[in-house]
Amino acid sequence: MLAISVTGCTSTENATTDTADEAASPATSAPSPADGNTTGIGNIITMEEAKEIALTDAGLTEANVTFVKTELDTDNGRQEYEIEFYSGNKEYDYEIDASTGEILSFDSDVENYSISSNMQLGQTNTYIGEEKARSIALARVPGATESNIRLHLDTEDGVAVYEGSIVYNNVEYEFEIDAATGKIVKWSSEPVFDD
Secondary structure, three states: OHHHHHHHHHHHHHHHHHHHHHHHHHHHHOOOHHHOOOOOHHHOOOHHHHHHHHHHHHOOOHHHOEEEEEEEEEEOOEEEEEEEEEEOOEEEEEEEEOOOOOEEEEEEEEOOOOOOHHHOOOOOOOOOOHHHHHHHHHHOOOOOOHHHEEEEEEEEOOEEEEEEEEEEOOEEEEEEEEOOOOOEEEEEEEEOOOO
16 A cells, blocks of 8 residues: 555656646747847837838828838838839938837938829929920020030929039030029029130
């Protein structure tokens, strides 16, 4: 009888030990958030949230813009959204921290970007285009060619203009052309002297 009791105790102890080991095993083998194995996708803002942050900062709505780039990238180990969009002929570039939603960088420029008519979404902002602006300016300087002109889209007192210069026959012509109408709003010339 004593032998049966000892045997019974031994198997009970083994069963208890085995059960305790089995209970501990899943806890030690499952990855925990502290391990770093589950961080990343679960704790970043969505692309839609990043777009909304950029639009709010720019004071625009999605109906007023055309997105040309929206992507999740990694820079120096940090995930960030790169978002680029246009409203009219103005380009907006944002980099937004994917974890916090913080705007890391922002840039806005007036560009010669033509949005096709099916993408304009009712916008009336249309410009004559750089090629037309060049031809208007060159028509004022007989003999001057494309190689003599420099031109870029700019904003002057809130109005979009093509601003540039033509250097031809030792004379520099400076001009501004209304980007919407094609009207020359400023024109000046002065001799170019070589020192």
